[in-house]
Amino acid sequence: MSEKHKDDVTGVETTGHEWDGIRELNNPLPKWWIYTFYATIVWCFAYWVVMPAWPYLTTEGWTYTKGVIGYEQRNVVMRELAAVNESRAGAMQQIAELPLTEVAADPALMELALGAGKAAFGDNCAPCHGSGAQGSKGFPNLNDDNWIWGGTLDDIHYTLVHGIRWEADADTRNNIMMAYGRDGLLTRAEIADVAEYVLSLTDRAENAEAAARGEEVFASQCVACHGEGGVGSRELGAPALNTAVWLYGGDRASIIESVSNGRRGTMPAWGGRLDEATIKSLTLFVHSLGGGE
Incomplete structure (x- = not known):
């Protein structure tokens, strides 16, 4: 049975617990720690009310409490992106309107185009061609000078705009290799x-x-x-x-x-998905990887 008593050395009362002759001192937590703990509890409830916090299910699906101030980090990011796009809108318009060779000859425009092209590549092309454009089985390596449809600026631009074997685009690059065995053309x-x-x-x-x-x-x-x-x-x-x-x-x-x-690899026609400035930026970025002609 546990018995409380004061420790002879420290003068602090024990909890009454004892293990192998060792007693536990009953030292309470500091007041500042207790008050801080209570403050965090109050802050937690205040945060739930003020900020977006709790998910809940409605008839239309999952949503969440918006908070009294209606703050959303996504809105902040979108405003920042809008500001960035507005600041470079003029230059991107130039990229869209100028021939690729003129963009490549302008250091400032080329720097912007390469940055925009790299970002667009990561968003749209990397899933197939790899983050470093190294390619994989069935997806060409874009770093070398081996090109199936050509590696000039105009060739790359045409491929990006119209795709390869893409049924939705009438101007797509569209040659196929027949299945000589499956179709019985060869033994x-x-x-x-x-x-x-x-x-x-x-x-x-x-x-x-x-x-x-x-x-x-x-x-x-x-x-x-x-x-x-x-x-x-x-x-x-x-x-x-x-x-x-x-x-x-x-x-x-x-x-x-x-x-x-046979082989019938496809590539989307990005002309209907990306704006001209982005496609030209992608063209210049791919061309700059080392294998452009």
């Missing part, structure tokens, strides 16, 4: 031979006879787009097959997959 043996020939273009073929047979099939089925020797065609969006750069993979299995089922 499995012919597809394997074509893959062997494509591998031979980068000195990786293992069967010279199969590569020779594949060359004949390539000449009748693939040359029209990919060109003699697999050099590719930017006008048709047909990638070069004689380099180490592969959009969907350059190993034998990936090549067979491409020939068998």
Whole structure:
């Protein structure tokens, strides 16, 4: 049974608790700490009334108490963004109206365009092309000088405006690779031979006879787009097959997959989604990454 008594050393009364001969002193919290604690409770209730605080469910869905002063951080941010946009509206209008080459030649406009383009890229393009525009399987790397549809300012701008294989835009870049296996255009043996020939273009073929047979099939089925020797065609969006750069993979299995089922990668037409100044800024930013022509 616990018994309270005063500690002989400190003269402070104990709580009556004892563990292995050790007693607990009954030292109360300082007054200032107690008062601060009470003040935070009062402040908490005041905050709930004054500021947005509590979520609640209505017939239209979830909402929250607005507070008596109606403060919202989102409104503050929107006002700040509006002020920034207003301050650079004139320069962005110039970017929208001037040819890309003239914008690139003006250091001040170019600096603004690159900043705006980088922000727009992060918002709209990074999910596919990567935050550093490094690309991934099926999504081109925009840092190098390997371009499927061309890497000049005009080429990039056209691609951004009209997209690739985007049905909603009549001027979209729209060449496709057929599914030679799935649609029964080539036999499995012919597809394997074509893959062997494509591998031979980068000195990786293992069967010279199969590569020779594949060359004949390539000449009748693939040359029209990919060109003699697999050099590719930017006008048709047909990638070069004689380099180490592969959009969907350059190993034998990936090549067979491409020939068998075709490839129809798409890119949105940003012309109906972004304003001209933003599209031009994106064009200049992508062009500046290192692979622009």
